[in-house]
Amino acid sequence: MDKQVVRRFEKIVGAGNVMAEEADRQAYAYDAAVLDSVVPALVVRPETVAQLGQVVALCNESGLPLTVRGSGTNLSGGTIPSSTESVVVVTNGLARILEINTEDLYAVVEPGVITAQFAAAVAEKGLFYPPDPGSQTVSTLGGNVAENAGGLRGLKYGVTKDYVMGVEFFDVNGELVKSGARTVKCATGFNLSDLMVGSEGLLGVFARLILKLIPPPKASRAMTAVFDSVEKASETVSAIIADRIVPCTLEFLDNFTIRTVEDFRHAGLPVDAEALLLIEVDGHPAEVAEDAEKILEICRKKGAVQVQAAGSVEEKELIWQARRDALPALARLKPTTVLEDATVPRSRIPDMVKKIKEISRIYNLDIGTFGHAGDGNLHPTILTDKRNHEEFARVEKAIDEIFEAALAMGGTLSGEHGIGLAKRKYMEKETSRGTIFYSRKLKQTFDPKNILNPGKMFGA
Amino acid sequence: MADIAELVRLLKALEDDLVSCTRCGMCQAVCPLYGETGRETDVARGKLALVENLSREILDNPEAVKERLDRCLLCGSCAAACPGGVPVLDLFLKARAIITGFLGLSPLKKAIFRGFLSNPDRFDHLMQWMGRLQGPFTRSVNETLGSSCARFMSPLIGDRHFMPIAAAAWHKKASRDFSGPRQSGRTRVVFYPGCLVDKVLPQVADAAMEVFAFHGVDVHVAARAPCCGIPALSGGDVQTFSHLVHSNIRIWRDLDFDYLVTPCATCTSTISKLWPAMQVYIGGDSAKIEKQISEIVAKTRDINAFLVDVVGVQAKAPAGGQTVTYHDPCHLKKSLGIAEQPRTLLAASGSVRLAEMANADRCCGMGGSFNLAHYELSKKIGAKKRDAILATGADAVATGCPACMLQIIDLLSHAGSNVAVRHPIEIYARALQVENKEEPS
Ligand SMILES: Cc1cc2nc3c(=O)[nH]c(=O)nc-3n(C[C@H](O)[C@H](O)[C@H](O)COP(=O)(O)OP(=O)(O)OC[C@H]3O[C@@H](n4cnc5c(N)ncnc54)[C@H](O)[C@@H]3O)c2cc1C
Numbered sequence: 008m009d010k011q012v013v014r015r016f017e018k019i020v021g022a023g024n025v026m027a028e029e030a031d032r033q034a035y036a037y038d039a040a041v042l043d044s045v046v047p048a049l050v051v052r053p054e055t056v057a058q059l060g061q062v063v064a065l066c067n068e069s070g071l072p073l074t075v076r077g078s079g080t081n082l083s084g085g086t087i088p089s090s091t092e093s094v095v096v097v098t099n100g101l102a103r104i105l106e107i108n109t110e111d112l113y114a115v116v117e118p119g120v121i122t123a124q125f126a127a128a129v130a131e132k133g134l135f136y137p138p139d140p141g142s143q144t145v146s147t148l149g150g151n152v153a154e155n156a157g158g159l160r161g162l163k164y165g166v167t168k169d170y171v172m173g174v175e176f177f178d179v180n181g182e183l184v185k186s187g188a189r190t191v192k193c194a195t196g197f198n199l200s201d202l203m204v205g206s207e208g209l210l211g212v213f214a215r216l217i218l219k220l221i222p223p224p225k226a227s228r229a230m231t232a233v234f235d236s237v238e239k240a241s242e243t244v245s246a247i248i249a250d251r252i253v254p255c256t257l258e259f260l261d262n263f264t265i266r267t268v269e270d271f272r273h274a275g276l277p278v279d280a281e282a283l284l285l286i287e288v289d290g291h292p293a294e295v296a297e298d299a300e301k302i303l304e305i306c307r308k309k310g311a312v313q314v315q316a317a318g319s320v321e322e323k324e325l326i327w328q329a330r331r332d333a334l335p336a337l338a339r340l341k342p343t344t345v346l347e348d349a350t351v352p353r354s355r356i357p358d359m360v361k362k363i364k365e366i367s368r369i370y371n372l373d374i375g376t377f378g379h380a381g382d383g384n385l386h387p388t389i390l391t392d393k394r395n396h397e398e399f400a401r402v403e404k405a406i407d408e409i410f411e412a413a414l415a416m417g418g419t420l421s422g423e424h425g426i427g428l429a430k431r432k433y434m435e436k437e438t439s440r441g442t443i444f445y446s447r448k449l450k451q452t453f454d455p456k457n458i459l460n461p462g463k464m465f466g467a
Numbered sequence: 468m469a470d471i472a473e474l475v476r477l478l479k480a481l482e483d484d485l486v487s488c489t490r491c492g493m494c495q496a497v498c499p500l501y502g503e504t505g506r507e508t509d510v511a512r513g514k515l516a517l518v519e520n521l522s523r524e525i526l527d528n529p530e531a532v533k534e535r536l537d538r539c540l541l542c543g544s545c546a547a548a549c550p551g552g553v554p555v556l557d558l559f560l561k562a563r564a565i566i567t568g569f570l571g572l573s574p575l576k577k578a579i580f581r582g583f584l585s586n587p588d589r590f591d592h593l594m595q596w597m598g599r600l601q602g603p604f605t606r607s608v609n610e611t612l613g614s615s616c617a618r619f620m621s622p623l624i625g626d627r628h629f630m631p632i633a634a635a636a637w638h639k640k641a642s643r644d645f646s647g648p649r650q651s652g653r654t655r656v657v658f659y660p661g662c663l664v665d666k667v668l669p670q671v672a673d674a675a676m677e678v679f680a681f682h683g684v685d686v687h688v689a690a691r692a693p694c695c696g697i698p699a700l701s702g703g704d705v706q707t708f709s710h711l712v713h714s715n716i717r718i719w720r721d722l723d724f725d726y727l728v729t730p731c732a733t734c735t736s737t738i739s740k741l742w743p744a745m746q747v748y749i750g751g752d753s754a755k756i757e758k759q760i761s762e763i764v765a766k767t768r769d770i771n772a773f774l775v776d777v778v779g780v781q782a783k784a785p786a787g788g789q790t791v792t793y794h795d796p797c798h799l800k801k802s803l804g805i806a807e808q809p810r811t812l813l814a815a816s817g818s819v820r821l822a823e824m825a826n827a828d829r830c831c832g833m834g835g836s837f838n839l840a841h842y843e844l845s846k847k848i849g850a851k852k853r854d855a856i857l858a859t860g861a862d863a864v865a866t867g868c869p870a871c872m873l874q875i876i877d878l879l880s881h882a883g884s885n886v887a888v889r890h891p892i893e894i895y896a897r898a899l900q901v902e903n904k905e906e907p908s
Pocket residue numbers: 038039074075076077078079080081082085086098118139140141142145146147148149150151152153154155156157158159207208209211212213214334423424460491492493
């Protein structure tokens with residue numbers, strides 16, 4: 008990169024926050040997606056919001072493509088630099104919680120604040136920030152908003168988008184755009200905040216986020232139900248919701264995952280079970296007790312072979328440990344873990360699980376499926392070794408088929424991991440030609456030089 | 468070895484473990500260094516990516532990789548938290564060894580590792596001289612902690628508040644054989660003080676001996692105490708490491724004993740985990756060495772774990788006395804899963820009320836030679852530990868690792884604090900003394 012330009016970046020953020028050496032740049036060439044690395048030309052780490060704005064403006068002025076990076080944990084290639092000309096802008100130097108307002112129930116944060124640290128700070132003030140992606144101990148709130156991240160509590164509490172009250176962001180010229188407000192209601196101007204949710208760094212760079220907080224539930228109860236068929240488990244899920252109960256969490260583990268987790272933790276999981284449901288209800292104590300009873304009843308009626316409610320905090324902990332173990336345990340089986348995210352309407356879960364099993368057989372691949380049964384967001388997890396090119400070619404075909412199947416069932420490509428590079432080729436199939444054109448034009452208008460994370464989501 | 472093709476070939480041997488890192492980034496949550504700097508090359512994911520790139524010839528700058536690999540506390544927080552179970556520490560140490568083999572040892576390290584560390588007698592002699600010379604050049608700064616600082620700015624000591632070196636290595640005066648032939652029912656222990664206790668914190672070893680005597684444990688202290696090898700291994704000097712492993716095994720192999728007990732978390736973890744993991748670098752007949760190491764590993768115990776799990780020391784109901792907080796050394800908790808036993812030992816003192824600090828298992832920032840090479844960063848990481856200790860209002864902080872003790876002494880001494888820093892064994896030994904005085908027999 009031009010030395011002059013590097014010096015200008017150094018002037019903005021200080022020499023210590025500009026990384027130009029190859030060994031440093033190579034560490035910003037990847038994220039958690041299983042895709043090829045692209046080494047950026049420069050890495051810049053602003054420490055104030057004002058610096059962030061200047062960095063964006065300088066990229067635009069110099070025509071340098073810019074990829075914003077939170078913690079680089081997204082699973083779709085959103086932070087892999089668009090080209091070797093790219094500047095990676097790291098937001099972990101912008102990690103201040105600016106305000107937690109306990110009267111008006113909102114918080115204002117910089118984009119680099121870590122999700123779990125924020126949730127803990129909010130909890131300390133007696134409030135609750137529900138979105139809890141599996142990566143919450145490392146993911147940034149900026150990354151969560153840009154990917155519209157979900158989590159285990161999605162069914163009852165919704166996902167990140169349901170907690171975004173306002174977004175302040177820089178446009179390509181480094182102008183600060185403000186949208187939304189600190190009020191519950193806001194009808195001032197376009198609803199740009201919603202446009203920015205899930206924008207994957209293509210439309211602007213977040214400077215501050217206004218997030219909604221809620222009072223925490225007073226009680227909760229966790230349960231497990233074991234099934235000898237996925238159909239029964241799925242019918243149980245539908246029956247629970249048809250009975251007007253919305254558990255905060257309703258998770259599913261398939262047989263392959265159950266066996267793998269049991270091998271890993273030896274917690275006494277039923278290795279013969281075809282499906283395991285992990286359920287939690289929360290709310291007012293009386294309501295929780297009543298809902299829990301009803302759920303246990305429904306599970307039995309729908310043919311669960313074994314039903315159990317956690318009697319103590321430790322037992323509850325054990326239940327959720329099994330769910331938390333799902334990914335780590337699977338990941339240990341083979342060097343490469345491809346974590347997919349196809350989502351189907353709740354009622355189609357048995358069909359989808361069946362389909363995934365079939366795909367795993369046809370392509371002779373190990374696939375463990377677990378996920379959020381309550382909202383149809385499954386995570387078929389393919390275990391492979393990317394060095395084995397022949398097998399990896401089969402993996403790619405399997406992924407294609409998983410997406411085909413999800414779309415055919417009226418589902419979507421991504422429940423929560425975003426499109427990035429990994430799924431852009433399927434975008435038109437789920438949406439339409441018109442959608443791609445419209446999105447491209449929208450981007451062109453905001454970003455005429457196409458410098459904001461170009462190539463992601465719908466191609467260049 | 469100065470052939471890049473050879474470097475690549477050796478690194479390729481790490482490939483199976485290297486590819487198991489899925490770049491999930493979960494290690495960012497726990498790396499104390501990354502927490503301070505926010506730099507990807509400081510966290511395990513970034514370091515592993517660089518080693519992999521070097522092995523795949525995507526990067527051709529071994530110096531740059533080594534420099535970044537060396538910025539690491541080797542605390543193992545990343546390995547303990549890694550969902551994929553990547554053997555991060557083993558990979559770091561092997562990569563350091565391979566790259567150091569290619570680049571060569573720096574003259575200073577060569578002088579230290581090969582000249583002194585590998586030769587216990589010369590090492591003891593040097594320390595003895597330093598112990599005698601330090602008086603005129605240092606000044607005592609904190610009576611409770613017993614720390615000193617350099618009176619004249621010395622390039623190595625800088626602004627550190629450190630513990631004076633003992634006038635003579637502890638094992639010299641304490642060496643002893645078992646009391647006689649094996650008696651049934653009497654546990655036989657080889658006590659291995661570790662260099663820091665032996666040369667800087669001998670009071671920990673004295674306390675251990677009192678406790679062994681109280682519990683009727685038969686103890687052997689060898690007349691020579693070679694280092695466990697960790698400084699050489701982390702410096703990439705596997706030749707010295709191998710030499711030291713052999714020296715130790717030679718001392719122990721003919722003794723008839725049940726346990727090898729050390730008060731040093733780092734020694735315990737090095738012997739139990741790294742000797743087996745780094746066996747490829749240990750010379751000699753590999754089958755024989757493997758057997759000898761596995762026998763030693765089976766007998767090796769941290770002193771807290773030994774007293775609680777083997778001797779059966781039990782917690783008592785607290786009856787007033789002092790408030791103590793406990794810091795979990797990375798090499799005990801993250802490497803060996805030992806967290807309960809030191810707390811039980813403290814509670815066994817009876818006169819101790821345990822006040823847990825926030826994030827008791829967060830690294831103190833010492834990291835052995837990391838503290839020497841990156842003192843400012845080490846201090847910054849340590850500041851969080853210092854604040855957590857002070858926030859408990861405890862009279863003393865206990866920790867099962869002499870290296871952590873030295874770091875915490877430096878941190879507290881700079882803060883002008885009067886909180887005492889102790890090994891759990893010291894507190895337990897003290898309680899036994901008091902108890903025995905009070906209970907006339
Ligand atoms: C083990 C594991 C478990 C996971 N579990 C879940 C889960 O349960 N639910 C879920 O939804 N996801 C999950 N994820 C995916 C990932 O953690 C989320 O997508 C998360 O939101 C990414 O946050 P990040 O800070 O790492 O963002 P990054 O990966 O750094 O960035 C993600 C996207 O956001 C953009 N971006 C980041 N900051 C800004 C900003 N300030 N302005 C504009 N754009 C920005 C980037 O350009 C990129 O396109 C998981 C990932 C892993 C590795």
